[in-house]
Amino acid sequence: MTARFDELIHAPTRLAIVSLLAAAQWADFKFLRDELSLSDSALSKQLSTLEAAGYVHIRKGFVGKRPRTSARLTTAGRRAFEGHVAALQKLVARPMLIVPEPAGRGSGQGDRGTPPRAD
């Protein structure tokens, strides 16, 4: 798994959509709308963006006379999501940067990684 931060997926609403789809094979439009508390138009817009990127496949059909729209992640979308999760995990796991205070300020305790002083 190659860790790759994906700006398109990281936007909050799209991250939520892709996260839902990643756990599913197919998800109904209404299910996504209700779980995300989005309007039809807002969800449509985000799904279109993801579809244009090749991350989501949208299927439109009918159940009886009722139109029914479903969405799923494409292979590329799933790969991008997994890479994004791996990138996030790396960020979380990365040791925190500790910037030492200038000489003469602070006690100097806890300054792990402080460069050796010239004195």
Add this chain to the structure above:
Amino acid sequence: MILSYQASTFLDREEQDVNDSKPASTDAAGALAEIQRRQAQVIDAVLVPGWYWWVVAVAMVAIGAAADTKRPVVLAVAIPVAVLVIAGLTVGMIVGAYRRVQVHSRTLLGGRGAIAIVGLDWLVVGVGLGTAFGLRAAGSRIPGTIGTTAGAVVLVIAGPAVMRYLRGLMLSQRAGGTAWSWRRQSAGSISDPEPGPAE
């Protein structure tokens, strides 16, 4: 000058680039929490709700009690009604969940999940029938009622327990699983970037 020295000391070039375009680790942790929450939503949507076990348990006891009456009218009405309730509820729930969202059952549940579901069925049937036949052999007047009650008790205890097990199993098997990081964070350590084994 000091800043650039510090940066070059503690960060390599790649990490500096990363800092410019990626969120801080706290934001990343928030994003991972959001991912886990959303994926749990999907898994919860396909799992059996708690009330289902109680409805099925009551219907089971109704079948057992009806059988003990040995009255044809009661048998002819109560048993088909109870069976219809159980079957209708089960089919309706499966179809309803299937229409809303479909999950990769084979991937998410695997062999262990299938064994847990089949094991629950066998446990309930085994306890129910075993108790009923044992009591009948012992001369009990209401073996069906007691037997199905025993099976029902097992169902309302083991059913939700199996669902909790399946939920954990599915969360650990989902795409982009992040369970390792939550364990480490809760343990107060996030220094090891390698994902741990599935839960």
